[in-house]
Amino acid sequence: MMNLTLKVWRQANADAKGNLETYQIKEVSPDMSFLEMMDVLNEELIEKGIDPVAFDHDCREGICGMCSMFINGEAHGPDRLVTTCQLHMRKFKDGDTITIEPFRAKAFPVIKDLTVDRSSFDRIQQAGGFVSVNTSGNTQDANAIPIEKHNADKAFDAAACIGCGACVATCKNASAMLFVSAKVSQYALLPQGRVEATDRVLNMVNQMDEEGFGNCTNTGACEVECPKGISLENIARMNREYLYASLKG
Numbered sequence: 322m323m324n325l326t327l328k329v330w331r332q333a334n335a336d337a338k339g340n341l342e343t344y345q346i347k348e349v350s351p352d353m354s355f356l357e358m359m360d361v362l363n364e365e366l367i368e369k370g371i372d373p374v375a376f377d378h379d380c381r382e383g384i385c386g387m388c389s390m391f392i393n394g395e396a397h398g399p400d401r402l403v404t405t406c407q408l409h410m411r412k413f414k415d416g417d418t419i420t421i422e423p424f425r426a427k428a429f430p431v432i433k434d435l436t437v438d439r440s441s442f443d444r445i446q447q448a449g450g451f452v453s454v455n456t457s458g459n460t461q462d463a464n465a466i467p468i469e470k471h472n473a474d475k476a477f478d479a480a481a482c483i484g485c486g487a488c489v490a491t492c493k494n495a496s497a498m499l500f501v502s503a504k505v506s507q508y509a510l511l512p513q514g515r516v517e518a519t520d521r522v523l524n525m526v527n528q529m530d531e532e533g534f535g536n537c538t539n540t541g542a543c544e545v546e547c548p549k550g551i552s553l554e555n556i557a558r559m560n561r562e563y564l565y566a567s568l569k570g
């Protein structure tokens with residue numbers, strides 16, 4: 322069991338100033354997930370009549386991309402290739418001080434405490450992160466279209482992006498290039514996605530810029546902190562797609 326000091330970002334609403342509050346938490350099991358530890362903290366705060374800490378979560382199994390948190394200066398904490406819900410307290414030691422902040426970026430404004438508004442990602446997706454399918458009854462079976470194994474694997478790897486925003490929170494420029502490039506690549510590599518490829522990349526990149534994300538300067542920090550191991554190679558692919566689409570358009 323561990324006794325820990327938590328320094329948690331408390332911010333009542335988007336316009337409030339916000340500050341780090343210190344809480345002591347006792348008897349934390351190393352087998353708890355980070356979010357379970359936060360649940361225990363919140364139960365204690367509620368018992369004391371203090372407003373519990375607001376944080377995002379949904380599936381708690383590394384799929385939905387809802388959980389966030391910047392833990393000791395790292396998006397999703399000190400472990401590699403895991404989301405905050407899959408981070409375990411065994412990664413910390415008895416007596417540790419853990420600083421917990423929201424994902425910070427202009428395009429992710431704080432709603433309350435550790436909860437940020439990531440609807441900018443939704444708007445980028447809506448700008449082109451889909452394939453239009455005519456469902457009139459004459460649709461071709463997708464499995465009837467041959468796809469090279471190499472491309473199918475790469476498309477699948479890109480599709481593993483859960484839209485968590487850790488790449489943005491980690492990047493010193495708050496760039497969303499890793500996220501957008503994964504969403505562009507998962508279609509660009511497949512014949513079904515080629516039909517709308519030109520419009521897709523132009524529209525998604527334009528929306529990304531409109532939302533106020535920064536420029537990519539190839540620091541590579543996003544790839545290190547991405548819980549799904551999305552490769553920088555997707556950014557290079559998106560840049561090629563964008564250049565081709567700009568010349569064509």
Ligand code: SF4
Pocket residue numbers: 481482483484485486487488489499500503546547548549550551
């Ligand atoms: S690229 Fe990785 S870090 Fe960025 S949103 Fe997708 S899963 Fe999260």
Ligand code: FES
Pocket residue numbers: 377378379380381382383384385386387388404405406407
């Ligand atoms: S709560 Fe769904 S990925 Fe963490």
